[in-house]
Amino acid sequence: MARKNAFYAQSGGVTAVINATAAAVIEQARASKVIGKVYAGRNGILGALTEDLIDTSRETPASIRALKHTPGGAFGSCRYKLKDLESSRREYERLIEVFRAHNIGYFFYNGGGDSADTCLKISRLSQDMGYPIHAIHVPKTVDNDLPLTDVCPGFGSVAKYTAVSLREAALDVMSMCSTSTRVFVMEVMGRHAGWIAAAAGLAQDEHNSAPHIILFPEIPFDREKLLKKVEQTVKKHGYCVIAVSEGTRYEDGTFLADAGTTDAFGHRQLGGVAPVLAQMIKAELGYKYHWAVPDYLQRSARHIASQVDLEQAEAVGRAAVRFAEAGRNAVMPAIVRGKSKRYSWKIAEVSLERVANVEKKLPRNFISRDGFGITPKAREYLAPLIQGEAFPPYRNGLPVQARLKLQSVKKKLEPFEV
Amino acid sequence: MARKNAFYAQSGGVTAVINATAAAVIEQARASKVIGKVYAGRNGILGALTEDLIDTSRETPASIRALKHTPGGAFGSCRYKLKDLESSRREYERLIEVFRAHNIGYFFYNGGGDSADTCLKISRLSQDMGYPIHAIHVPKTVDNDLPLTDVCPGFGSVAKYTAVSLREAALDVMSMCSTSTRVFVMEVMGRHAGWIAAAAGLAQDEHNSAPHIILFPEIPFDREKLLKKVEQTVKKHGYCVIAVSEGTRYEDGTFLADAGTTDAFGHRQLGGVAPVLAQMIKAELGYKYHWAVPDYLQRSARHIASQVDLEQAEAVGRAAVRFAEAGRNAVMPAIVRGKSKRYSWKIAEVSLERVANVEKKLPRNFISRDGFGITPKAREYLAPLIQGEAFPPYRNGLPVQARLKLQSVKKKLEPFEV
Numbered sequence: 001m002a003r004k005n006a007f008y009a010q011s012g013g014v015t016a017v018i019n020a021t022a023a024a025v026i027e028q029a030r031a032s033k034v035i036g037k038v039y040a041g042r043n044g045i046l047g048a049l050t051e052d053l054i055d056t057s058r059e060t061p062a063s064i065r066a067l068k069h070t071p072g073g074a075f076g077s078c079r080y081k082l083k084d085l086e087s088s089r090r091e092y093e094r095l096i097e098v099f100r101a102h103n104i105g106y107f108f109y110n111g112g113g114d115s116a117d118t119c120l121k122i123s124r125l126s127q128d129m130g131y132p133i134h135a136i137h138v139p140k141t142v143d144n145d146l147p148l149t150d151v152c153p154g155f156g157s158v159a160k161y162t163a164v165s166l167r168e169a170a171l172d173v174m175s176m177c178s179t180s181t182r183v184f185v186m187e188v189m190g191r192h193a194g195w196i197a198a199a200a201g202l203a204q205d206e207h208n209s210a211p212h213i214i215l216f217p218e219i220p221f222d223r224e225k226l227l228k229k230v231e232q233t234v235k236k237h238g239y240c241v242i243a244v245s246e247g248t249r250y251e252d253g254t255f256l257a258d259a260g261t262t263d264a265f266g267h268r269q270l271g272g273v274a275p276v277l278a279q280m281i282k283a284e285l286g287y288k289y290h291w292a293v294p295d296y297l298q299r300s301a302r303h304i305a306s307q308v309d310l311e312q313a314e315a316v317g318r319a320a321v322r323f324a325e326a327g328r329n330a331v332m333p334a335i336v337r338g339k340s341k342r343y344s345w346k347i348a349e350v351s352l353e354r355v356a357n358v359e360k361k362l363p364r365n366f367i368s369r370d371g372f373g374i375t376p377k378a379r380e381y382l383a384p385l386i387q388g389e390a391f392p393p394y395r396n397g398l399p400v401q402a403r404l405k406l407q408s409v410k411k412k413l414e415p416f417e418v
Numbered sequence: 419m420a421r422k423n424a425f426y427a428q429s430g431g432v433t434a435v436i437n438a439t440a441a442a443v444i445e446q447a448r449a450s451k452v453i454g455k456v457y458a459g460r461n462g463i464l465g466a467l468t469e470d471l472i473d474t475s476r477e478t479p480a481s482i483r484a485l486k487h488t489p490g491g492a493f494g495s496c497r498y499k500l501k502d503l504e505s506s507r508r509e510y511e512r513l514i515e516v517f518r519a520h521n522i523g524y525f526f527y528n529g530g531g532d533s534a535d536t537c538l539k540i541s542r543l544s545q546d547m548g549y550p551i552h553a554i555h556v557p558k559t560v561d562n563d564l565p566l567t568d569v570c571p572g573f574g575s576v577a578k579y580t581a582v583s584l585r586e587a588a589l590d591v592m593s594m595c596s597t598s599t600r601v602f603v604m605e606v607m608g609r610h611a612g613w614i615a616a617a618a619g620l621a622q623d624e625h626n627s628a629p630h631i632i633l634f635p636e637i638p639f640d641r642e643k644l645l646k647k648v649e650q651t652v653k654k655h656g657y658c659v660i661a662v663s664e665g666t667r668y669e670d671g672t673f674l675a676d677a678g679t680t681d682a683f684g685h686r687q688l689g690g691v692a693p694v695l696a697q698m699i700k701a702e703l704g705y706k707y708h709w710a711v712p713d714y715l716q717r718s719a720r721h722i723a724s725q726v727d728l729e730q731a732e733a734v735g736r737a738a739v740r741f742a743e744a745g746r747n748a749v750m751p752a753i754v755r756g757k758s759k760r761y762s763w764k765i766a767e768v769s770l771e772r773v774a775n776v777e778k779k780l781p782r783n784f785i786s787r788d789g790f791g792i793t794p795k796a797r798e799y800l801a802p803l804i805q806g807e808a809f810p811p812y813r814n815g816l817p818v819q820a821r822l823k824l825q826s827v828k829k830k831l832e833p834f835e836v
Binding site: 046 | 432434489490492494495496498581582583587589590591592593594597599602620621625690708710711713714717718722724804805812816817819
């Protein structure tokens with residue numbers, strides 16, 4: 001039996017370790033007896049639609065290894081949501097045509113909730129169309145909002161970046177609060193779920209009081225309560241460090257900061273809640289402020305990636321290929337946490353039907369009673385995820401990245417208008 | 419002859435390595451045969467004015483060593499400018515009284531241009547008042563704007579942070595530009611001098627095109643020229659990464675973003691030029707944008723400090739004590755770069771009269787002809803400063819910081835109203 005090729009694509013916002021997953025998929029597939037070449041979609045699923053495939057077999061083993069310390073999405077990612085089978089039928093059929101034309105029997109889709117849904121639909125449609133594809137979703141998202149997996153690869157590193165950066169900046173603020181900045185606001189990602197905001201809480205320990213306040217999307221914003229807490233904190237500590245989720249909103253659902261634009265998935269584009277909050281505090285309490293919005297820096301900070309996160313990112317990639325080899329379909333490798341006190345984890349298989357379109361929010365019992373901090377339960381969950389420093393190699397003072405050839409596969413089909 | 423004690427204070431904005439200078443001063447003074455105890459000013463010079471002195475002799479050698487990997491200002495810093503001898507005479511005299519009361523014969527002031535000026539004045543007044551103090555200024559500033567020293571300790575680490583972060587974020591933007599963010603704007607510190615902005619340029623090499631545009635305070639902002647360059651860049655690369663100095667201003671001196679408030683030194687408090695620029699580009703060219711303002715994160719990022727910077731921060735601390743032991747006065751240890759191609763440096767002594775109130779701007783020949791990039795000359799200057807990774811120790815996934823006792827010295831004088 002001729003080997004079927006594999007298609008791998010990165011979807012949505014990239015992470016510090018998504019390329020480590022790519023490397024693991026490619027390395028594991030190279031060692032496989034049933035999988036042929038791995039074609040990567042240039043710019044994610046768009047590459048499949050436009051038949052713009054990258055032949056990863058042209059890359060050296062060293063280049064593939066170097067992906068493990070390269071942030072961003074090495075093959076390109078995209079925000080392009082395939083809708084339901086009815087309204088996006090043309091696209092789904094095109095995907096199957098491209099897969100058929102290039103003898104692709106395995107589809108590895110490396111993304112978050114939206115791509116899990118797409119992956120499931122492709123699996124189903126491929127069967128209807130008589131060209132069955134083994135569709136495996138490979139989890140990735142800094143938002144950590146996928147269900148059934150204990151954690152999403154990418155999250156541990158952004159969590160580590162956030163906790164490290166907040167602790168460092170808080171020491172700066174503390175140094176100077178007698179005459180300068182009293183209130184420091186650091187904005188973190190997490191549109192609908194406060195996982196990253198919660199990770200900021202790891203900066204706090206018996207010797208470090210910051211962050212004094214965390215604002216979560218899960219807790220409706222209460223202006224008066226916040227102002228009171230800020231004032232109390234400044235009186236007690238001399239300064240106040242706040243971690244605020246970009247998704248923080250009022251009771252009625254209005255975001256504190258709302259740029260008013262939407263992305264391809266129909267999500268509102270957020271950003272800039274930190275200055276809004278800082279100015280609100282200044283206006284009411286008069287404290288001098290500074291604010292930081294690390295934005296993409298947080299999700300691409302490979303230089304301070306978590307070793308645990310890196311290992312999990314590789315593990316889901318390898319497992320995805322093993323699932324495909326075993327003939328599995330419409331599944332996702334999930335990370336399962338061991339029950340013992342000492343942190344351990346393994347990979348399990350979960351059905352995409354249970355994953356797609358389910359968003360895992362931060363549990364209420366991870367948030368302190370007053371809504372401004374994390375509980376020991378949250379800490380117990382989060383702390384193991386930031387363990388270990390997966391430093392990249394450096395040359396001339398800067399981290400070294402993979403350099404890929406990214407050679408295109410010869411097209412066989414007519415062009416397709418996306 | 420009874421030993422005279424030393425007074426050490428941190429001034430102005432702290433850096434990732436200012437505590438390494440503090441540690442070097444304390445360690446070198448402990449080994450000295452002429453210097454007694456080192457008292458640190460709690461919250462900088464305010465601690466001297468209010469007689470709030472920290473007895474560093476109560477700290478263990480291990481705690482002092484740990485300062486070398488602790489960001490922020492361990493003894494507290496402040497923004498408090500002593501003005502000329504006439505209008506601030508009361509404060510200057512109080513300083514001398516406090517020094518006299520605590521048998522302090524050596525004054526180490528660790529700061530930027532303003533503190534060099536204060537240091538010089540204290541030296542002069544102490545002689546007038548018949549209690550001569552050996553006043554040594556110890557250079558520190560992320561702004562890198564002190565004259566006569568090749569570089570200011572603190573700058574190399576913020577330069578490294580900036581180049582590393584920009585390169586990582588640019589890979590993220592590049593991954594997704596086909597369907598998402600086209601323009602990414604990263605704001606960096608540097609109120610009047612574009613040194614940090616220039617350091618962002620180190621992210622660019624033969625494999626990395628970003629940053630495509632750098633905006634310096636030294637180059638008047640030209641809206642039309644910028645928009646044209648952004649458009650050209652997006653057409654060529656698919657995306658455009660901009661590093662913008664907080665001090666970027668129009669020809670007439672108006673800052674692009676101006677919070678309208680001033681700090682204790684009378685400087686206008688800036689912040690938020692990145693969103694202003696991003697929105698301007700969006701309005702004119704329609705590109706989807708993201709922006710980042712790392713703010714304090716950049717100057718406290720000890721986790722990615724430059725080894726060269728760390729070594730220089732320690733060297734100026736040790737040299738300051740040696741100068742004091744040698745009876746020097748109103749001087750500053752400066753870093754002198756070797757003439758050979760291979761980077762080398764040593765410490766020299768410079769007179770504070772030549773340092774105080776002189777601001778070292780980025781030379782025009784460090785900025786490319788079009789005003790949007792750095793020249794090979796700038797690169798030659800900057801590249802050695804970010805070499806080496808001075809990683810701090812980690813515990814439970816987070817960097818470890820010094821924990822000091824910070825015990826106060828018993829007061830001997832009447833309270834003083836600041």
